[in-house]
Amino acid sequence: MVRTNKFFLSYLEQLYKTQQRKEDIIVKSFTKGKRLFVQNENASKIMLIKDGITKCFFTEDNDKEYIVEFLGKGEIVGEIEVIRNIPCLCNIEAMTDVTVYAISIPYFASLLKQDIGLNNLLLEVFAERIVNTSSRASYQQLYTTECTLAKLLELQSKQEIEISREDKAAYLGITIRSLNRALKSLDKSR
Amino acid sequence: MVRTNKFFLSYLEQLYKTQQRKEDIIVKSFTKGKRLFVQNENASKIMLIKDGITKCFFTEDNDKEYIVEFLGKGEIVGEIEVIRNIPCLCNIEAMTDVTVYAISIPYFASLLKQDIGLNNLLLEVFAERIVNTSSRASYQQLYTTECTLAKLLELQSKQEIEISREDKAAYLGITIRSLNRALKSLDKSR
DNA sequence: ATTAGGAAAGGACATTTGTCCCGAGTGAAA
DNA sequence: TTTCACTCGGGACAAATGTCCTTTCCTAAT
Numbered sequence: 371m372v373r374t375n376k377f378f379l380s381y382l383e384q385l386y387k388t389q390q391r392k393e394d395i396i397v398k399s400f401t402k403g404k405r406l407f408v409q410n411e412n413a414s415k416i417m418l419i420k421d422g423i424t425k426c427f428f429t430e431d432n433d434k435e436y437i438v439e440f441l442g443k444g445e446i447v448g449e450i451e452v453i454r455n456i457p458c459l460c461n462i463e464a465m466t467d468v469t470v471y472a473i474s475i476p477y478f479a480s481l482l483k484q485d486i487g488l489n490n491l492l493l494e495v496f497a498e499r500i501v502n503t504s505s506r507a508s509y510q511q512l513y514t515t516e517c518t519l520a521k522l523l524e525l526q527s528k529q530e531i532e533i534s535r536e537d538k539a540a541y542l543g544i545t546i547r548s549l550n551r552a553l554k555s556l557d558k559s560r
Numbered sequence: 561m562v563r564t565n566k567f568f569l570s571y572l573e574q575l576y577k578t579q580q581r582k583e584d585i586i587v588k589s590f591t592k593g594k595r596l597f598v599q600n601e602n603a604s605k606i607m608l609i610k611d612g613i614t615k616c617f618f619t620e621d622n623d624k625e626y627i628v629e630f631l632g633k634g635e636i637v638g639e640i641e642v643i644r645n646i647p648c649l650c651n652i653e654a655m656t657d658v659t660v661y662a663i664s665i666p667y668f669a670s671l672l673k674q675d676i677g678l679n680n681l682l683l684e685v686f687a688e689r690i691v692n693t694s695s696r697a698s699y700q701q702l703y704t705t706e707c708t709l710a711k712l713l714e715l716q717s718k719q720e721i722e723i724s725r726e727d728k729a730a731y732l733g734i735t736i737r738s739l740n741r742a743l744k745s746l747d748k749s750r
Numbered sequence: 751a752t753t754a755g756g757a758a759a760g761g762a763c764a765t766t767t768g769t770c771c772c773g774a775g776t777g778a779a780a
Numbered sequence: 781t782t783t784c785a786c787t788c789g790g791g792a793c794a795a796a797t798g799t800c801c802t803t804t805c806c807t808a809a810t
Contacts, residue, residue: 428698436698453687482680489679490672496686497643503690505649507697508618508626511733543701548767550789738797740759
């Protein structure tokens with residue numbers, strides 16, 4: 371559930387060490403709660419998470435939130451926006467203190483045009499995200515809240531993170547009231 | 561809603577014409593209703609749609625279906641499975657008679673390792689799919705059925721296709737009963 | 751023309767989910 | 781210690797959705 375990618379992380383560490391122009395990749399930090407990207411705003415950098423955990427979520431016009439995924443070490447953010455040339459699709463918020471490699475857009479764009487290793491890494495990341503996002507969308511639409519919650523709790527138990535009730539509800543796309551009910555009903559069934 | 565990609569189509573036409581080994585890319589046809597890929601089975605080819613419209617959908621264990629997207633000319637299918645080395649994520653079914661370029665997996669894999677143009681095309685397709693899938697998942701979770709149906713009808717009116725009630729319901733992830741109700745209630749409001 | 755079979759729409763009820771609100775519990779300040 | 785204010789969990793009702801079943805309509809065969 372918290373995605374990570376050690377290959378991409380070491381690829382970028384390598385790139386960082388050997389870069390010619392020292393301003394192409396810089397290390398930045400965000401304290402817990404700060405946003406790396408804000409939905410609908412234009413991004414000035416692409417980032418790769420060096421340490422910490424973030425959440426990637428939509429804020430809809432009706433003020434409800436939907437968490438797409440949790441991103442940890444080695445996950446890249448902002449690249450879709452550059453590739454498609456659009457403003458930020460969603461928000462990325464630091465759930466813990468976070469440090470990132472921030473890559474300038476022109477530099478990243480030039481790498482895209484020449485570095486096949488980077489292309490392959492990105493394709494793998496994208497394929498993984500498509501698999502996750504689409505199969506989750508299907509599951510959430512076609513199963514009961516209780517089932518999707520059970521799945522979430524199981525995923526969470528395999529990870530090291532604490533997810534607040536708000537975030538659980540936002541991940542499932544339901545209200546806190548419904549989440550409480552589902553939690554209670556899962557309790558009963560064991 | 562019916563995705564298409566003329567750049568990818570002409571890229572593949574070019575490739576097809578100039579291929580060395582005549583068995584790397586072949587043209588195949590599927591009549592309406594036939595499946596190009598079956599969920600959980602292993603794919604033997606990657607395909608790019610030359611003509612016709614397909615639907616890409618999950619069948620869950622509870623027998624309900626969820627349509628991820630409709631794919632038309634120039635859309636590629638089966639590539640995610642090769643990149644991630646997994647069995648078919650979902651079903652791809654011909655909604656009209658369909659012809660495709662069927663590409664052998666080893667050939668495609670070798671192209672991936674060397675052809676940056678292909679990599680860039682794929683990255684754009686993937687980025688587009690992630691944008692669509694994730695924003696639709698969010699919208700469907702956080703808005704009422706009526707809103708999502710209205711959006712679907714609007715999208716459909718801009719396209720040339722007819723979508724059956726079953727397919728509309730599967731696209732929205734709801735039952736036909738609920739779809740009928742929502743249709744009726746939309747009627748009333750104008 | 752009549753009737754049987756099947757598909758589709760919608761009524762009726764059950765279940766699920768959301769909204770609103772109240773009361774218990776907690777922490778901080780007087 | 782008392783009280784105020786705030787948060788959180790859950791009760792009660794409303795709205796939405798699913799399930800089941802009946803009715804209607806269409807088609808095809810006799």
